[in-house]
Amino acid sequence: MGKITKNQKVALSKLDANMSYALNDAAKLVKTLTFTKFDASVDLDIRLGVDPRKANQMVRGIVTLPHGTGKETRVLVLCSPDKVNEATEAGADFVGLEEYIEKIKGGWTDIDVIITMPSVMAKIGALGKILGPRGLMPNPKSGTVTMEIGKAVKEVKMGKIDFKVDKYGIIHSSIGKVSFNEEQLIDNAKEFIRTIIKLKPTAAKGTYMKSIYLSSTMSPGIQIEPKSVD
Numbered sequence: 001m002g003k004i005t006k007n008q009k010v011a012l013s014k015l016d017a018n019m020s021y022a023l024n025d026a027a028k029l030v031k032t033l034t035f036t037k038f039d040a041s042v043d044l045d046i047r048l049g050v051d052p053r054k055a056n057q058m059v060r061g062i063v064t065l066p067h068g069t070g071k072e073t074r075v076l077v078l079c080s081p082d083k084v085n086e087a088t089e090a091g092a093d094f095v096g097l098e099e100y101i102e103k104i105k106g107g108w109t110d111i112d113v114i115i116t117m118p119s120v121m122a123k124i125g126a127l128g129k130i131l132g133p134r135g136l137m138p139n140p141k142s143g144t145v146t147m148e149i150g151k152a153v154k155e156v157k158m159g160k161i162d163f164k165v166d167k168y169g170i171i172h173s174s175i176g177k178v179s180f181n182e183e184q185l186i187d188n189a190k191e192f193i194r195t196i197i198k199l200k201p202t203a204a205k206g207t208y209m210k211s212i213y214l215s216s217t218m219s220p221g222i223q224i225e226p227k228s229v230d
Helices: 006-013 023-032 081-090 098-105 118-134 149-158 182-198
Strands: 041-048 060-064 075-078 094-096 113-116 160-164 170-177 209-216 222-224
Touching (some): 023 222, 041 182, 075 118, 075 149, 081 149, 113 118, 149 160, 160 170, 170 182
Parallel strands (some): 075 094
Antiparallel strands (some): 041 170, 041 209, 060 160
8 A cells, every 4th residue: 555645644634434424515525635736526436236237227327417527528529521510510629420430440539428420320330349448439328329419519518428337336427626616516416416316227126325425536535425415
C-alpha cells in the first residue's frame, strides 16, 4: 500500500468511515475532501442486489442529468450525407461515415459517444471488437441508433448518459464536477438514483439498493443513506 499523503490524511480525518450520511451532507462533504488541482469529477457507485449474469436481472438505462456532467462530451455522428447538416448544426464534434470508419479501424477512438442511424449499423458492426470494449458501440436502447440525429446529439451534449450494471452488480457513473454547487450535485444524484430505482427488475429479490457511495477523483468514498434520496 502506498504512503498516505498529507492531503489524504486531512480528508480521512473529516470522514467517519462507519457512518452513513444523508445525501445533502455528503454533497457538502465531498467538496471539502477534494484536493486535486484540477476540477475533479464527482462519482456515484451503487451496489445492487441483482445477478447481472441473468438476463432478467440486468439493469441498464439512460438518464439526462438536470445540470449535465460538467464534462465536454465529444460526439461522433456516423451518418448518410443527407443527415450531415442536421448533425453539425446540433453540435456534433465529428460528422461523416467512411472516413471515420477507416480511422476507427486504424485505432482512433478519441471520442466519448457515437451516434448513428439504423441504415448505417451494418457497416459499424465490423467495428465491434474495437468499439465494444470501450463502451462506444451505438445501441438503440441508449438512443444512439436513431433517425432523429439532431435530437440525439443535443441530448448527449446536455448531459444524457448511458449506464449499466457491471458483472459485480455495481453501477458507476460521474454525476458532475467538484466545481458544481451542492444543489446541482444533489439534483443530479437524485435523478440518477431515482432512474435506477425505476429500473428494478421484477426478478430481483431482497434488498435492491445495497449501498451508495459518493466520491470525487482521488477522494475517499462517502456512504449515503439510501432513504435520504427520497
